[in-house]
Amino acid sequence: MQVRDCLISAPGKAILHGEHAVVHGKVALAVSLNLRTYLQLKASSDGKVSIKLPNIDTFVCWELSELRQLTPCLSGKKEEGQCLDPELVKRLREFMGLTNENLDSSTTATLAFLYIYLSLFGSGEMPSLTVCVWSELPTGAGLGSSAAYSVCLAAAVLCAIGAIPTPLKEWEQTARWCQEDLELINSWAFQAEKIIHGNPSGVDNAVGTWGGMLRFLAGKIIPLSRVPLLRILLTNTKVPRSTKVLVARVKDKINKFPSILIPVLDSVDAISCTCEKVLNEMTCEPITGEHYNILEELIDINQHHLNVMGVGHPSLDTLCQVTAARGLHSKLTGAGGGGCGITLLRPGNPADCIESENCSSHSSWMTSDSGQSLALTLQQSIILSMHVATVERKNSLLQEETSSRTRLIVSGHLPRPTGG
Ligand SMILES: Nc1ncnc2c1ncn2[C@@H]1O[C@H](COP(=O)(O)OP(=O)(O)OP(=O)(O)O)[C@@H](O)[C@H]1O
Numbered sequence: 001m002q003v004r005d006c007l008i009s010a011p012g013k014a015i016l017h018g019e020h021a022v023v024h025g026k027v028a029l030a031v032s033l034n035l036r037t038y039l040q041l042k043a044s045s046d047g048k049v050s051i052k053l054p055n056i057d058t059f060v061c062w063e064l065s066e067l068r069q070l071t072p073c074l075s076g077k078k079e080e081g082q083c084l085d086p087e088l089v090k091r092l093r094e095f096m097g098l099t100n101e102n103l104d105s106s107t108t109a110t111l112a113f114l115y116i117y118l119s120l121f122g123s124g125e126m127p128s129l130t131v132c133v134w135s136e137l138p139t140g141a142g143l144g145s146s147a148a149y150s151v152c153l154a155a156a157v158l159c160a161i162g163a164i165p166t167p168l169k170e171w172e173q174t175a176r177w178c179q180e181d182l183e184l185i186n187s188w189a190f191q192a193e194k195i196i197h198g199n200p201s202g203v204d205n206a207v208g209t210w211g212g213m214l215r216f217l218a219g220k221i222i223p224l225s226r227v228p229l230l231r232i233l234l235t236n237t238k239v240p241r242s243t244k245v246l247v248a249r250v251k252d253k254i255n256k257f258p259s260i261l262i263p264v265l266d267s268v269d270a271i272s273c274t275c276e277k278v279l280n281e282m283t284c285e286p287i288t289g290e291h292y293n294i295l296e297e298l299i300d301i302n303q304h305h306l307n308v309m310g311v312g313h314p315s316l317d318t319l320c321q322v323t324a325a326r327g328l329h330s331k332l333t334g335a336g337g338g339g340c341g342i343t344l345l346r347p348g349n350p351a352d353c354i355e356s357e358n359c360s361s362h363s364s365w366m367t368s369d370s371g372q373s374l375a376l377t378l379q380q381s382i383i384l385s386m387h388v389a390t391v392e393r394k395n396s397l398l399q400e401e402t403s404s405r406t407r408l409i410v411s412g413h414l415p416r417p418t419g420g
Pocket residue numbers: 037053054055056104105106108109110133134135138139140141142143144145146147149196197204241242243244333334335336
């Protein structure tokens with residue numbers, strides 16, 4: 001079987017409010033970034049299936065004959081991807097020789113790939129192909145790298161089996177899928193996220209699939225079309241962490257202290273709803289300092305709640321302290337435990353004042369892989385701007401590499417990963 005080559009791209013995301021609470025049925029507000037993951041699928045004729053994941057130093061190749069042995073248990077359903085097939089997961093784990101639950105980056109990404117490949121191709125003729133995925137997103141830093149990876153995988157394999165069209169015409173720069181196709185992509189991406197996260201809410205893959213800013217509640221996705229211009233500083237503490245571990249930690253805490261933690265989750269829900277209301281007001285009436293006061297207080301309260309849930313980290317505390325000393329308010333974004341934080345900037349706060357300040361006294365808190373100090377690392381902070389105007393909504397999941405018009409624009413740069 002020969003599949004069609006394709007190039008897919010999906011965005012990362014930042015969560016403004018609602019991380020972790022969203023896993024327990026509460027509201028989250030999230031927005032896509034113009035930092036993206038790219039996937040190239042190429043047909044091959046060597047009787048092998050290969051994956052190249054340069055960001056995580058993973059290069060694996062299987063004979064088709066090996067993979068065929070894993071297929072008899074498959075139901076071959078391509079219409080939906082809501083529940084993981086436990087039998088296939090078990091076989092894959094045995095095939096890969098996995099015994100424990102907490103897997104490294106490479107194993108998790110490989111497992112997610114094999115799950116999607118075998119679920120979708122397993123009931124028919126299995127094609128020989130090479131998949132290469134590379135990303136502008138830092139891996140495991142709270143910006144939805146796993147979801148962007150999952151969305152790309154799902155879209156590419158669905159295209160390859162012909163379950164969704166390859167809508168790209170020669171003269172078009174970007175491809176669009178209809179709502180039904182996007183829902184199918186999202187549902188399979190959700191499965192891949194389950195392999196990576198254990199118990200994801202689905203918010204990250206929804207943003208990766210649809211882009212823009214959205215409100216997410218118990219699987220329901222509501223695009224937010226009226227959003228004011230906000231500038232948000234995004235800072236990577238570079239402290240590695242795993243979303244799966246953090247989500248499990250919060251669940252344990254809720255089970256241990258339900259009467260204490262459930263009100264915290266309800267409060268986070270109220271924060272997301274209040275934030276949404278204020279953002280909406282800011283598009284209808286002149287923006288005042290009071291709007292910013294409320295947004296800042298919501299950030300502070302939520303950060304305290306996230307600490308109570310046990311997903312803070314000293315590096316994030318330092319981010320909050322360093323920015324508070326400059327009158328700015330920060331919280332973690334994504335799963336926490338390290339990773340990235342967001343800082344709300346008021347219109348008068350020039351970002352360069354933050355970068356140019358002498359931060360050497362904090363040189364130990366955000367030491368990067370190469371031993372750079374905070375002063376240097378802060379230059380790797382990036383400013384996000386949410387656009388006021390509702391630009392024409394484009395699918396943020398593209399089939400060709402072009403700049404997409406998502407609603408959160410990153411100016412400045414995170415380092416591009418090597419090997420991409
Ligand atoms: N570019 C990539 N190539 C291959 N695998 C990737 C890539 N990006 C992410 N992954 C997979 O996703 C895992 C990281 O997912 P994780 O959910 O822990 O972090 P995140 O998605 O970046 O943050 P958050 O879930 O808080 O937004 C990696 O360990 C790897 O398995």
